Every structure is written in C-alpha cells, then in structure tokens.
Amino acid sequence: MSGPLLEVQGLAKHFPVRQGAFGRLSGHVRAVDGVDFHLNAGETLAIVGESGCGKSTVGRLVLRLLEPTGGSVRFEGQDLLALPDSQMRAQRRRMQIIFQDPYASLNPRMTVGAMLSEPLMLHRLAPSDAARRTRVGELLELVGLRPEHARRYPHEFSGGQRQRLAIARALAVEPQLIVADEPVSALDVSIQAQVINLMRSLQARFGLAYVFISHDLAVVKHIADRIAVMYLGKIVETAATDELFRNPRHPYTRALLSAVPLPDPTVVRERALLEGDIPSAMNPPPGCRFHTRCRFARESCRVDAPLLADDGTGHSTACPWWPELPPAPSLVEDRADDQDRIRLARLQAAFVTSQMEAT
Numbered sequence: 001m002s003g004p005l006l007e008v009q010g011l012a013k014h015f016p017v018r019q020g021a022f023g024r025l026s027g028h029v030r031a032v033d034g035v036d037f038h039l040n041a042g043e044t045l046a047i048v049g050e051s052g053c054g055k056s057t058v059g060r061l062v063l064r065l066l067e068p069t070g071g072s073v074r075f076e077g078q079d080l081l082a083l084p085d086s087q088m089r090a091q092r093r094r095m096q097i098i099f100q101d102p103y104a105s106l107n108p109r110m111t112v113g114a115m116l117s118e119p120l121m122l123h124r125l126a127p128s129d130a131a132r133r134t135r136v137g138e139l140l141e142l143v144g145l146r147p148e149h150a151r152r153y154p155h156e157f158s159g160g161q162r163q164r165l166a167i168a169r170a171l172a173v174e175p176q177l178i179v180a181d182e183p184v185s186a187l188d189v190s191i192q193a194q195v196i197n198l199m200r201s202l203q204a205r206f207g208l209a210y211v212f213i214s215h216d217l218a219v220v221k222h223i224a225d226r227i228a229v230m231y232l233g234k235i236v237e238t239a240a241t242d243e244l245f246r247n248p249r250h251p252y253t254r255a256l257l258s259a260v261p262l263p264d265p266t267v268v269r270e271r272a273l274l275e276g277d278i279p280s281a282m283n284p285p286p287g288c289r290f291h292t293r294c295r296f297a298r299e300s301c302r303v304d305a306p307l308l309a310d311d312g313t314g315h316s317t318a319c320p321w322w323p324e325l326p327p328a329p330s331l332v333e334d335r336a337d338d339q340d341r342i343r344l345a346r347l348q349a350a351f352v353t354s355q356m357e358a359t
Helices: 055-062 085-094 112-122 129-142 147-151 159-171 189-206 241-246 251-258 338-358
Strands: 006-019 024-039 044-048 070-075 095-098 177-181 209-214 226-231 234-240 267-269 331-333
Touching (some): 024 055, 024 234, 044 055, 055 095, 055 209, 085 095, 095 159, 112 129, 112 147, 112 159, 129 147, 159 189, 226 241, 226 251, 234 251
Parallel strands (some): 044 209, 044 226, 177 209
Antiparallel strands (some): 006 024, 267 331
C-alpha cells in the first residue's frame, strides 16, 4: 500500500449547547477545530495534551463513533465519512478501540468467552461454536491469560487483566488500526509497563498501527514513533518522539515536558509554569489560542492564528516565533555527593532484580 494508512484533514467537531425549556441554541463547544495528521502502517502516533483539549474526541471521530462537523478521514485512501452505515460496519473490522476505563468498558453480565465471541459472530469470522472457542482461547493466550478464563466474568479480574481482555477484544477481528484512548491511565505504574510492553509486542507481531491518546508523556515516550501535541482543539506541534523530547519548540510543549517527573531525586528540573486555566472551548481566544497563558506572547499572537508549519524535517510547529525563543528548560544537576548517586543506583538495580524474580 502506497501512502499513509490513515489521513485526517481539517477534522472538526462542534457540540451544540442549548438552554431553556425549548432548547434554544446558545452556542457551540469547539472540541476539535481543524486537526490534520497522518499515520503509516505499523506506526504509533501519540496525541497528548491537557484534559479537555479534544484528544479523546479526535479518536472517536476517526472511528466515526461521533460524526464530525467538518473535515475528512481517509483510511487506505477511502473517505470514511462518505460511507453508508452498512459499509462502515464492514470497515470497523479493520479499526478498533481500547477504552480508558477497564472497569466500565466490559459488560459485567457477559462472560469473557461471550464477549470475545461476539465480534467473531458479527463479522462471521468463526462459523461454528468449536471454532469460536478455539479462537477465544488463542486470543486469551495472546494477551497473557489462560483459555479457562473464558468462563469467568469481568469482576473476577484485576484492572490490568481487564485491560488485557479489552486488548484481546480489539484484536479479535484482526484490525489494522487501533485507537487506544488512555489505555493505562487507570492502572498502577507497574501494570502500566506490562500493558505497554504487551501492546508493543503485539504491534511488532501483527504490524498494527496505533493512535495512542494520553496525557502522560513519560508513557508516550516508550511507545510512540511520533507525537502530536494538542491544545484547545488544535494541534500545536508534531515531531518524531526523540526529536520532540530533545528539541521542544512550542511554549506549550515545553511546559508539558517540564512537568514530567524524574526518577532521580538528585536532579532538579527547571519548570516552565503555566499561568491561569485553559480557556473555554465555547469561546476560544482569537489569534493563537495559547497566548492567554504564554509568557512569550506578542501582540500579533493575539490577532493572527498561527499555521502548523513544517520545517522540512517532519517537525511542525504552530508558532512563528519559536526560533527566537530562549533554549528550552534543561536539567540542572544538584551538587549531590557521588556516593549518594552510587547508593541510589544500587537500590534501583536491586528493586528491578527483585521484581523480575517475582515474575
């Protein structure tokens, strides 16, 4: 296949706001307001940003779980927004989603076997009961569970195991694209690592493409090939993962990266603090939407909406002034004693070893 697997252009979603007994239209929430990106086969694109920036809405719009207000979504060159319901249902076999909450995304009244069999029956992938049972057992083993777990109900599993079941359900119909909407944010840190490693191994084995939605840049760094940073319904910066962490350009991206916690207590990070709250999506500010919280804002930022401009290397930034900004905040090492560093390194190594022996 030539060209990207998924191509999104000008994607928008404006939710109507109604008031009064007669439901009078009083405005629109511009949750997503002109988003462009592409995704290649076997690639992971992470969409990151604060809560309320519109990243989860983008994931649902891509799959047409919500109908967009405008824009286009092309999957293997085919415009998904032009498809009738019958053809869109057939396309859903190739595009699946993993929801954020493993406790709410599974039906508590269905056994695991029934849940995993349902998509197989819907898309006619397993013609007989025996074939479905075999396939369900294979799916459970694929995500690190046992075939006998098919007889259990969701409440009999831990949070990490439930998210593994959600991954198995997404894999049941052999998709090419999976939208992962904050799949590890409700899990403990140790379980997060297990789920991320599972998703990476499945991607390498089946050539899956992920749209990975998260607010946790520390998690994103370990799974994403490219990152798109969203703010108030728009993408403000995109780049390869290593490039974005090494050379963040947009002031908002710099602030997000400066908030990532470090595992070494002897290292002090210079924080890029944001002032104020994120503006209302019902009434976004004119010009650059970030100018109300940006300490580098100029008069033109309050008037002119910046374009997401590519520098020719795949690094795009919606800020015309980024070349003139001071260097991004760097790590400033504290004057800690070398012996303290050695002791800390030994302690961390011992903890990792004990964890591996326990598993």
